[in-house]
Amino acid sequence: MLERGLPRTMTSAKTSCSVCGEELEAHLEAWCNACGLPYHLNQRTDLPGKDCGQVWINEEFLALEFACNTCLNPPKPELDGALDDVLDIQEASSAVGVSERDLQMAADDGRVRHRKTASGVYLFQRGDVIEFAQGRK
Numbered sequence: 001m002l003e004r005g006l007p008r009t010m011t012s013a014k015t016s017c018s019v020c021g022e023e024l025e026a027h028l029e030a031w032c033n034a035c036g037l038p039y040h041l042n043q044r045t046d047l048p049g050k051d052c053g054q055v056w057i058n059e060e061f062l063a064l065e066f067a068c069n070t071c072l073n074p075p076k077p078e079l080d081g082a083l084d085d086v087l088d089i090q091e092a093s094s095a096v097g098v099s100e101r102d103l104q105m106a107a108d109d110g111r112v113r114h115r116k117t118a119s120g121v122y123l124f125q126r127g128d129v130i131e132f133a134q135g136r137k
């Protein structure tokens, strides 16, 4: 149970990609400037490889900048506030006392700001739901 605070990658000879978790071969290894973790970046056009991030030239400093896909595309984009303020339809319904059905209809009608995930899950921000509930009264 001892947490030694060392990244797992430092204890093994092989480095693994922070994005996909697969092993990194030397010609694919790049380090993200944002989070400092290794990721796949194919730096050889003559060898097969995958990219789990990008590299580009910073024109101001003429330096290479590296960023992994985790930093480029955060898995849960923040809408405006903290993650705690993102509610699914059930939580939103009980938070403001509006039925799930009404919330869903309001969302579909564009009367309350929401995000619908690829799997059809509605996500709301607490502030928007509260505003919507107050607006109905």
Ligand SMILES: [Zn+2]
Pocket: 017, 018, 019, 020, 021, 022, 039, 040, 051, 052
């Ligand atoms: Zn990878």
Ligand SMILES: [Zn+2]
Pocket: 032, 033, 034, 035, 036, 037, 067, 068, 069, 070, 071, 072
């Ligand atoms: Zn990163």
